[in-house]
Amino acid sequence: MDRVQCSAPCTVHCPSYQPQRLHFCEESILHSNEAPTEHQRRDVQRSIGDAYQELNSIQNELFELQCAITRIQSREIALHNFIFDHSPVIAPIRRIPNEILCEIFSHCVQSGTHMNAPNPSGMALTLTLVCRKWRRVALGYPLLWRKLRLQCTPQTCLPGFCFCEPRSWLHLDRSAAAPLQIAIDAYSSATGKRLLDVLLSHSYRWADVSLNVTVDLYRELFMNRITAEIDLPILKRLSLRFMYLNNLEHPTPFLRSLTALEDLTLDMAGSRISSALLPVWSQLRHCALRTCQLEDILRVLPLLRGDASLALTSCQTTAGPRPTVRTTLVSSLSFADCDEVFVMTILQAITAPRLTKIRALDFLNTGKLVELLLPLLARSDCNLTHLCLDLPYTTLAISDLFLLLDSPHTKSLLDLELRCMAIMSTPFMEALSRRANAAPQLRALAFRGCVALDEGGLLDLHAKRKGVLRELWLTEALNMPVVSEPTRQVLSAAGVEVVYFHADPY
Template sequence: MAVAETGIALIEEKMTHLERVLDQLHRRRQGLRDFITDNRRAIAPIRRLPTELLSEIFSHCVERDAYDWDPTVNQEWILVQVSRSWRAVLISMPRIWSRIFISNAFPPKNVNLKAALLLQLERSAQFPLTIDFDFEVASAEQRISVLEALFSARDRWQHVNIHLREADFLHFRSDAAFPKLTTLGLSIHSSMDECAFDSIFQATPALQELHYNGQTNIWIAEGRPTTSLSQIQCFPLSQLRRLDLLNLMYDPADLLSVLGLASNILELRLRRCDCFVAAEVNPKTLPNLVSLDVAECDDFLLGSIIAPVLRRLAISFDEYTGMSDDFASFMTRTGHSLTDLTLHYLNF
């Protein structure tokens, strides 16, 4: 029995030694595997791509990202964390950081929105910005913090679609300039008469397209619609090439004033616009208008426009009005340059 116990002790000692050797071999094997993996990454074909081609791939990847702005899921924010080399390439591409779409999205969790936006604006360098801001579900504090970050780079705004509430509008009421702004989509949701407000978009020397959404579902006590075309008469309408007016309950005098100021437009689009007061007016001549698109609007609009060089006309009639005398009168006043006519009947 003594000999057997001694034998067991010797065997256990050898087993312990073998376990240490086996553990060393496991570690060595894992080290060799890690070495192979690291070197495979180093010689991976994507690492041999020129920076220009890698940048093109990143651009396509980011442009196909359908998500609203959120640093936790947006492709550019994920790719920049892959490696130091990818980070360097992405940071050197200000264009992919220049698109900011904050539209009907819940605020990302555990993210300082203003700090993240400021970082993205910093990475966009001096590249012109494309912004879509319709942050309806956010709190007033969140909206203001995001707007403050966006307005800090207003000198680089180029294509902007922005939905403002009354509080936002008053908070940013200023004489600030927007020197690169070429396309502006603007909608203002307010319970007050917006004629009382000065526009924050007064200095827009490069503006070419204006898309104005009236949001006409609120009326004030006096019976006037809350949205007035007087709101946009401070824009440089004479330099516009395209004007879109949507969801308006308008006063004829306001509309005629706007059309008179925007006499150089090439394209005019009118959607869901209704005259507040019927009135006999002298139509305005738009000498350069080549495209007119009218849908779900009252007859007054056709009776207030003369377009001698119009080439494209699209009109949607509803089942109540049909083709009115105003349409016939408009066609009579329109020159013989019309080449594209679309008539659509809306059957509700």
């Protein structure tokens, strides 16, 4: 075998290299300017010739070795390319049935977008760009194309052409008969009337609708339509945000069609709630009212069904006579960014025998709030299971809170959420560990706004409520854990799960 063909030089195929013996001249001649003799000159000339000959041999051998290395490297690259090209053939995802792939796509779209995103179907469009199979599956799955957003304004669309129309036609065609989720953020009758007419012709497929009601949209939906043009048999979730003061005092085809509505978010911009919504309240499971007047809310409360939840946001007190006590069957009541006088008036004016959840945020006078909640729970004879309160930076607030936790109406309390500073969480945990009768069934404890916890107090609290406390919810601060990993492992081994949340759990 030739040396070039030997992949591993050895003593058999590759004899050891024997360099030629060169003749070195004397030091006195080599490192001086003395003239050599004729005999010395011939010896040096012969030695230089031998060195050139050996150098040429070495260069030839290096070239042959470099050719061998290049050939091996080319083979290595070819094998890598072969593996890279053929590995996807046996990838597990190729064996996933189309039905399972559709479910994966559906979860991907739901987690990657929401109705308030600039392009709710952006994730679906991304899935169609991966490969031909994914594009075919995505285009053939109507639920991926059920989200549609309409933004027609004179600034974004032309009077003769609406830029929202091509995408809307495409989505309506791809969604087939799937229920639609529609958001109309901006509307102008000069540019989007034809598109709105087409969407209303598909109103029988509307399932989740969010509307920012401008003057033009108000006229098109609530004034210029006849009953036959609007049919909303499956609309379960509706969000209406009025951009101006309005007066919906007469029933309209749109409101009369809300026979399946269960979830209503209403932002009245400070104006009165229409009496045309009177038949709707008794069928709601979830109701969120924003910037509404006190009189309207007291009128709505007795109409809600027994398992309904009511969330009030940015509501203020208006001048008027003191309301009488009314009975409501709501199971959940929430206040956020409301006037404290408004909250006090509501809590004093209602009796709620089925009330199990209370959430009162931005009410910093804990003592006054407890003074209102205790009579409400007593006259309603109800038991709380969920409680969420602000805990301001006062030791007195903890004492006021335990007046409520020691009440017989909170013995069934399961979840407690406190919005407090880190310095307030430690004395609260110490007080909770000392008082075994306060919320004895408490299984979940949540701290919001807390960037650090006394881990010794936390372990002591767990020891006092071992087997009862199961969950500890904390707000993650600056991507740093509030509880150290060793403490978390100790709690986890004892059955307490530490969870970091970002969204509102209620």
